[in-house]
Amino acid sequence: MKKKSKFLTFLLSFIPGLGHMYLGLMQRGLVFFLATGFVFLAGMFFSMMGIFYDPIPFVALPFIWLAAVVDSLIFAGRINRSISESEATGISLSDTWKNLENELKNQNHKILALTFSMVPGAGHMYLGQMEKGIQLMVALFLTLYLSDFLHISLLLMFAPILWFYSIFDIFHRISNPNENQGEAIFGEFFKKNQLSGKVGKILGVGLIVVGFIMIFDKIVMPQIAIMLGDQIREYLRTGILALLFIGGGVKLMIGSKEKTVVSQITPTESSSTAESNRE
Incomplete structure (x- = not known):
């Protein structure tokens, strides 16, 4: 296996995901590529609907791009070091590559969950918490609909609250997967009448x-x-x-x-x- 060029990795990373694909990390590249596509689709949806602030989802693009560039350069260095060590010791790269793939699986899961949480409720659905995800999504779109239908811009203040709650709740859940996550937001009201x-x-x-x-x-x-x-x-x-x-x-x-x-x-x-x- 040949060493990877960091310069070429940097150039390809201007489109998030291509640098990782060049390194052979196809799943990692697809994660960044899908994250970028999801943000573009969310931005287009907000623009077409004419709700909230149109460019708000595009704020995430510079962060995704920077994360993709830094991440690809770090992995380029790791892969090159592994190749140098295998050439010096004569050990096969297959075990090292398998360990790297197992490490990336968990990280890819976290990145996708955080990306989907850009739309409140989507991240929870991705993690399998369908009830809470549906409640957050209904709350967001009901807020946007009522503010537009009733012409009360004050209702829009709940949209960023739901957005930040969704992101930080997902971050907490993927950081502490074994912790008891509790019930859905309105679950207790309906279950206990x-x-x-x-x-x-x-x-x-x-x-x-x-x-x-x-x-x-x-x-x-x-x-x-x-x-x-x-x-x-x-x-x-x-x-x-x-x-x-x-x-x-x-x-x-x-x-x-x-x-x-x-x-x-x-x-x-x-x-x-x-x-x-x-x-």
């Missing part, structure tokens, strides 16, 4: 509010625009949404004050009860 409690009430109120906003935005507002004009329509939309947020904030403040009062009264009541019992 917790939706009938406080969480269910909050979810119900949220669905009712979203329903009213949809009726108001798609049915009432066009009629108001016809009768009063577009400017009044925008004023009403902004004012009603602002009132909803103010009402929610006031409700939260009242609830927190009531809890503080109850927590202050409870110790005094318990102490008076204890004194009466002593008497």
Whole structure:
């Protein structure tokens, strides 16, 4: 087996994966090639749908390219050293090559999982956690759909939260594969029927509010625009949404004050009860 040129490896690595294929690491090369293709497809999908920030997936391309270049140069050095050692000692390269392939299998699995996690839910599906993957993907696309349908850009703040959660959760899972990963995000609510409690009430109120906003935005507002004009329509939309947020904030403040009062009264009541019992 001939030694590999690091310069040629560097040149070929400008297309992620080709440098590894030149070194004979076909699976590793395909991993980087697929990762690049997946990022391109995700970027094209976001651009065609016109949702979120169009170029956001392409941010990963420089990191994939740099990782491919550095990784291919490191393996070129390792392969050349192995060839030199085998020529000096007369030992066959087959055992060394098998060990290298076994080492790369686990690493390729991690790289693919992290690449798929660029779309929330896809990485979890790749790892076999279908329920959690579907929940994350539905949450992402529902957020994007509602923000576009209702014209509420505030909902888009949940998209990067889901994105970062997906990436770091996948990273944690592949770093600690033997650790208990727990249940899916909403699994406990459905299995233990917790939706009938406080969480269910909050979810119900949220669905009712979203329903009213949809009726108001798609049915009432066009009629108001016809009768009063577009400017009044925008004023009403902004004012009603602002009132909803103010009402929610006031409700939260009242609830927190009531809890503080109850927590202050409870110790005094318990102490008076204890004194009466002593008497």
